[in-house]
Amino acid sequence: MKTHFEPTHGDPLTLVPARVHEAQGRGRRAFALFQAARISGVIVWIMPTHIPELPFLGALPSGINERLHLFRTKGETDLLWSVEEALRSPAVSLVIAEPQQSLSLTAGRRLQLAAETGQTRGIMLIRDDAGSNAAESRWLCEAAPSSAADSTLHRWSLIKNKKGTLGAWVLDWNGTSSAFTVVSEARERHQPAQASG
Known part of the structure; x- marks a missing residue:
């Protein structure tokens, strides 16, 4: 059994625990997987049945396959109910969900209360400008241009x-572990963050 890097409070990429966060942009799934690789415990990913693009299990970061539970829901109401129930469970460490409609303030508050109850982190992978004012944080996630073929x-x-x-950070993360390198805007590499395992 692999151990996973538990982020520290000084790490700017650490999500506040027992709260629901949002990620938008083309790289929102990569951001969710990055967070999943850094948090130990059970991961629940909830998405509508009509979305054809499922996470490719063979390409997930190390250690996630064994912890991931993927659920498909028929509609937005079922999705939000499932997210709320998963967030309430103290057995779950991270809930990732892909709503297709804008999140109302009421729905956002209900999710925050559920996360507090279960002491669970949540990440809502939202469409641009479809988030809730109740979200703890919102991230814009995109690919960054790179001249290096291996980056x-x-x-x-x-x-x-x-x-x-x-703030904004450029990371060199290959998606296979919790190790990453922060890259300056000038594309100079800094010391990589160490992952235990």
Whole structure:
């Protein structure tokens, strides 16, 4: 059994626990997988049945396959109910969901209360500008241009944060583990973050 890197409070990419966060942009699934690789415990991913693009289980970061439970729902009401129930469970560490409609303030507050009850983190993978004002944080996730053939760069911008400042980070993360490298805007590499395991 592999151990997973547990983010520290000083890490700007750490999601506040027992809260629901949002990610938008073309790289929102990569952001969710990055967070899943960094958090130990059960992961629940909830998506509508009509979305054809499922996470490819063979390409997930190390250690996620054994912990991932994928659920498909028939409609938005079922999806939000399932997310709420999963967030309430203390046995779940992370809930990832892909709503297809804008989240109302009421729905957002219900999800926050459920996350507090279960002490569970949630990530809602939303369409652009479809989030709830109740979200703890909102991230804009896109690919970053790279001239290196062996580099997978991501630009993740914190565009809403109830507990702190906003910011943007360029990461070199290959999607296979919780290890990553923060890259400066000039594309100079810094020391990689270490993953235990």
